[in-house]
Structures are given as structure tokens and as C-alpha cells.
Amino acid sequence: MLSDDKLRNKDKIIERIWKIRDYIQELENVKExxxxxxLSRKKLDNVTKDLWISDVKGLYYNTVSAWEMLNSASKGNLKFLDKSKNFLHNARSLLAKIISELKFFKEELVLNLITEIENSFEKCWSAFYNEFDILTPEKKSTKHFERVIKVSDSEYHLPCSVCGKNSVECKIGYGRFDEHESLVYSGITHSRSLKKNLASELFKYLKKENLAEVHSFMKDYLCYEGMDAYCPECDKIYCWEHYNARVEYDDGFYDCTYGECPAGHGRMIDD
Structure with a gap:
């Protein structure tokens, strides 16, 4: 049986989570x-109008789904914590997209709408993360995550240095549209295929756990930004959450993704 103190703490958590609904209600009002x-803007064609309205609804419903997952986690189903975080991060990405879409209109009212939705979502974000911090099981400070995990001779994983979540995979296999075996890279922002004959060079660096060389390799053969989950200044790998990845949009279209590691080092991780 739970002690009286534990019961009281659990009741307080459930009460706080229930109150997050007030912030979500405020977000719904801003959404409307x-x-x-x-709907009142004549110069916007109906197709674009429907797409942009869908983004606004998506922000709200992802936040609602995040609350539902958090509520389940508060009742002991901690596996729902990551699902709650995923929905919340999806909502934050949509927020950036919505703001870029609203800026299409050069009206004073737009600035007010942007301020309202930013402030409203920030209240939700802060309230959620307060509960995430409380509900996340404590990890011993001595916990050490491997820099590189060798799954097989043809597959390597790179875990987040903070939480251990798998953040990068490099393997010989088939990408989404590959007809032949390739060297497949899967990171926190994208997955791409490279020529299979490059694998021996990459795997040599991975065997040595030389992340800087892996990053340099990716800059040469994958993209200018290199390995998206890697912070060159820390020489560490981070997952989407711990790299605090943020998507940027321009007039509603994807522009790039920025990351900022726990030490405050920021860079563009995808363009």
C-alpha cells in the first residue's frame, strides 16, 4: 500500500495535471x-486557407494528445511520458509553422495573434515540463552511456549522451526508396542513403568511437551540416529533446532545424 505522503504527492500531481487543462482551454480560445x-481574409485562396487552418488545429490537438498521455503517465503508466513529449514537440513545430504563416499578413492584428499563441503555448509547455521532470524516474549520476554501440559488423547506433535514447543509426541496408543495398544514415531530423562502398571508411571511425571524424565524414558525403545529433563543441550525441531541436519555417514552408545542446552550444543541424 502507498503511504499517506506518497498518496498526497500523487494527488497533488494529478491535481496539477488536471489544471493544465485550463492552459489548454486558453490555447483553444486563441486557436479559434x-x-x-x-477565414475572414479574402486574399488567401481556399486551399491554402484550409492547410493553414489545419496547422492551427494540429497544434491544439497535439497539445490535447500530449495531455492525455501525461494524464495516463501520472497514473503509473510511465511509458506514456515519451509519447506525451512527442506530441508536445510536434505541437511546438507546428507553432513555428503557424507563426511563419501568420506573418504572410502585414497587419497589426497579426502581431497580437502571434503574441497570444506564443504566450498561451509557453504556459502549456512550462506546465508539461514541470510534470515531466517530476515523473521521469531519476537516473543515477554515475550512469554512463556508451558513445557508440556496435549492433553488428554492418550496423552501429549512437545513443544520446544524456538519456541513452538511440539517436543515430548507421547501417548497411535499404533506405525507403533504395533498390539496392546502401549505407543508410538515420538521425534525429532525417534519414538518407549513401553509397554502400563508403561503409568501410565510416565503420572504421565508428569502431574507434571517433565522433568528430564521423561528423566530418557526414559533412563530406551526407550534407553540409554533418551529423544532425552531434554537438562538435561537446563532442557528444544528443536526442531531439536534449538537443532542444527547433524547426524553422518561412511562409509556412520548412526552412531548417536548429539545435542547442544542454551546454548552450547552438548550430543549424538540418537545412
Missing amino acids: GIIHFL
Whole structure:
């Protein structure tokens, strides 16, 4: 049986999580205001209007789903914590997209709408992360995560240095559209295929756990930004959450993704 103190703490957590619904209600009110604004704009064609309204609704419903997962986690189903975080991060990405779409309109009212939705979502974000921090099981400070995990001679994984979550995979296999075996890279922002004959060079660096060389290799053969989950200044790998990855949009279209590691080092990780 749970002690009285544990029961009281659990009740307080459930009560706080229930109150997050007030912030979500505020977010819904802002959502309705933005939808009304978009519907009233004559110069926006109906297809674009529907897409942008869908983004606004998506922000709200992802936040609601995050709350539902958090509520389940508070009742002991901690496997729902990651699902809650995923929904919340999806909502934050949509927020960036919505703001870029609203900026299409050069009106003073737009600035007010942007401020309202930013402030409203920030309240939700802060309230959620307060509970995430409380509900996340404590990890011993001595916990050490391997820099490189060799799954087989043809597959390597790179775990997040903070939480151990698998953040990068490099393997010989088939990418989504590959007809032949390739060297497949899967990171925190994208997956791409390289020529299979490059694998021996990459695997040599991975065997030595030389992340800087892996990053340099990816800059040469994958993309200018190199390994998206890697912080060159820390010489460490981070997952999406711990790299605090943020998607940027321009007029509603994907522009790039920035990351900032726990030490405050920031860079563009995908363009």
C-alpha cells in the first residue's frame, strides 16, 4: 500500500495535471481566434486557407494528445511520458509553422495573434515540463552511456549522451526508396542513403568511437551540416529533446532545424 505522503504527492500531481487543462482551454480560445482571422481574409485562396487552418488545429490537438498521455503517465503508466513529449514537440513545430504563416499578413492584428499563441503555448509547455521532470524516474549520476554501440559488423547506433535514447543509426541496408543495398544514415531530423562502398571508411571511425571524424565524414558525403545529433563543441550525441531541436519555417514552408545542446552550444543541424 502507498503511504499517506506518497498518496498526497500523487494527488497533488494529478491535481496539477488536471489544471493544465485550463492552459489548454486558453490555447483553444486563441486557436479559434486565429481560425476566425484566416477565414475572414479574402486574399488567401481556399486551399491554402484550409492547410493553414489545419496547422492551427494540429497544434491544439497535439497539445490535447500530449495531455492525455501525461494524464495516463501520472497514473503509473510511465511509458506514456515519451509519447506525451512527442506530441508536445510536434505541437511546438507546428507553432513555428503557424507563426511563419501568420506573418504572410502585414497587419497589426497579426502581431497580437502571434503574441497570444506564443504566450498561451509557453504556459502549456512550462506546465508539461514541470510534470515531466517530476515523473521521469531519476537516473543515477554515475550512469554512463556508451558513445557508440556496435549492433553488428554492418550496423552501429549512437545513443544520446544524456538519456541513452538511440539517436543515430548507421547501417548497411535499404533506405525507403533504395533498390539496392546502401549505407543508410538515420538521425534525429532525417534519414538518407549513401553509397554502400563508403561503409568501410565510416565503420572504421565508428569502431574507434571517433565522433568528430564521423561528423566530418557526414559533412563530406551526407550534407553540409554533418551529423544532425552531434554537438562538435561537446563532442557528444544528443536526442531531439536534449538537443532542444527547433524547426524553422518561412511562409509556412520548412526552412531548417536548429539545435542547442544542454551546454548552450547552438548550430543549424538540418537545412
